[in-house]
Amino acid sequence: MPSDIAVTTPARQPLTQQRRVVTSIPGPKSVAMQERRLAAVGNSVGAVLPTYIERAEGSILLDVDGNQLLDFGSGIAVNALGHGRPEIADAVRAQLDDFAHTCFTVSPYEEYVAVCEQLNAHTPGDFEKRSVLFSSGSEAVENAVKIARSTTGRQGIVAFDYGYHGRTYMAMALTAKALPYKSGFAPFPAEVYRAPFPYSYRWPTGEANTLEEAFAAFVDSVHTQVGEKNVAAVIFEPILGEAGFIVPPAGYWKRVADWCALHGILVIADEVQTGFCRTGDWFASSYEGIEPDLVVTGKAIANGYPLAGVTGRASILDAVPKGGLGGTYAGNGIACAAALATMKIMDEVDAPALARTIGTKIVARLTALQQKYDVIGEIRGRGAMIGIEFVLGAGDKTPHPEMAAAFVAACHREGLLVMVTGDKKQCIRLLPPLTISDELLDDALDVMERAVATAA
Ligand SMILES: Cc1ncc(COP(=O)(O)O)c(C=O)c1O
Known part of the structure; x- marks a missing residue:
């Protein structure tokens, strides 16, 4: 084809925003x-x-x-x-034109820093924060546990019945459900303890008793299974995701968080599913009136690009030795560009x-x-x-x-x-x-x- 003939690709028709079934499903x-x-x-x-x-x-x-x-x-x-979303696609394209990957721990770039600034600003808590980025929710959960253990010098991690935290080994150990997530994959990392979740609809003595009895059972299970002073962190989903969107009674997480603070136990809110505006707040922890020591994020953070994070008190994150956290793709440039565009739109709309x-x-x-x-x-x-x-x-x-x-x-x-x-x-x-x-x-x-x- 002669080089002076311009080739234009016909513009793609936008997809009509309509449900339409033309074959059996699947076709x-x-x-x-x-x-x-x-x-x-x-x-x-x-x-x-x-x-x-x-x-x-x-x-x-x-x-x-x-x-x-x-x-x-x-x-x-x-x-x-x-x-x-065109703004996100544009941000990704612009980032592709600049660079796709350098590895932040080798040659850093602004986008990673800017995402951390945004996470620090949007997560609950009016205190000095730091963030670290990863590529998946499970990886972020693993790292939240590493941070909690490293900074407290304690080993025990308490998770809840029905909880889901991912499929890597530590995340799987924290996940409650055996089938299909855990069965056949044992042994799991040690020092994981489980407390009852306040599932009001199915609480044995009735909905009205859920908060008090579940809290008492939580305190008792920590005390008897592991001992308060051995617990590095309590991790929970503010609203259970995989388990069926179970909402605990109002005030439950505040009771847990206040009790943890009394015992030097860190609170980790796994907001991988509840975060980024899904529940009507930027983070579900805000609705609960709690300021977790660590907030784990993922999923909607970049509207479809693999990114995740752990955000928390500066004193906690800065105490982890240099080089202790990171990963080749963690905080990848393209994912960060998508996250920045995503968070900007979430604010705007x-x-x-x-x-x-x-x-x-x-x-x-x-x-x-x-x-x-x-x-x-x-x-x-x-x-x-x-x-x-x-x-x-x-x-x-x-x-x-x-x-x-x-x-x-x-x-x-x-x-x-x-x-x-x-x-x-x-x-x-x-x-x-x-x-x-x-x-x-x-x-x-x-x-x-x-x-x-x-x-x-
Ligand atoms: C609450 C929660 N934590 C962690 C994860 C794991 O995230 P990922 O699948 O990105 O590893 C999920 C995924 O569904 C989740 O819902």
Whole structure:
């Protein structure tokens, strides 16, 4: 081709922000792709819905068969600002033009520093802070434990029943659920202790007793299992994620945090899932009125680029010896550029307020539905992190995983991507993009209403 002929690529049509199902879900091309996958990818890697995605924009995923799915998973609480946000793509492109990677511990760069400044400013606590960056939530959890042990000189780490903290070894040890996360992978790192979680809906002596009894059981389990002075840190998710969006009674974490402070035990809030505006605050710890010594972040921090962090008191983070923390890709330049753009947009659009509005709307519709269908045992969560727990109904709170599976299948058939969760797979988690339109939110709630009717 002569070199003076300009070649222009036709502009790509934006993806219409509409749910559209044109084949069975998954469609024939996805089914063929799944066969390829089974022959190439290890079987241990799961798939919520094996429709293969070609493009994603806003709240919509376009699959290889031309179906447009409405995304109520957001890559498991990652794409809080929706897919394909142009400002983030521009920031990433600009960073690519500058450099992709130097390794911050070899040749540092401003973007890493700027992300730490933003984390220090946005996490709860009006004290001097420091941050360190990593590439995944699990890695950040591991490092929070390293920091806590190194600075306190103590070994014990207390985690909670139902908790989820990731899949690397220390994170897995802190995670409560055996199947599928831990079974067969033992032995785990030592010095991990577990306390009961205040799961009000299922507290044996009733909801009203949860706070006092759970707190007493927590104190007792720390005292008897390990001894206060041997505990470096207590780690918890402010709202349980994988376990089904379980919200502890108001004031519970404050009681725990105050007690920890009395005993020189550090408080680690694992905000990997709850952080970055998802629950209606920048961080769920703020709502709880606590200022954790360490806050672990990940997921939505960069709206889809692998980044995570640990932020906390300067005195704690600075006490770890130089070279003790880091990693080749930790705080990668491109991920940092994406994080800076993400946090700027979250500030500009007041993302916490968006999450609160979404939550109010979802809870109102689902509560009305609960009046009709007693298999909806509980609707819970905060902001745009709302869960449904299905039970047998008629006063019987036995978990109902079959109902959850049927509900999810009905949603998937209509092109609404929702995920099942909970210790018995009896819960649904709803994690829409915080930027979802009213129309799409209403559309999703209509689908869910039909799905409950079909499944029940
Ligand atoms: C609360 C919590 N902590 C840690 C993790 C682990 O993060 P990652 O999967 O990025 O390693 C997750 C992931 O779901 C999480 O929800």
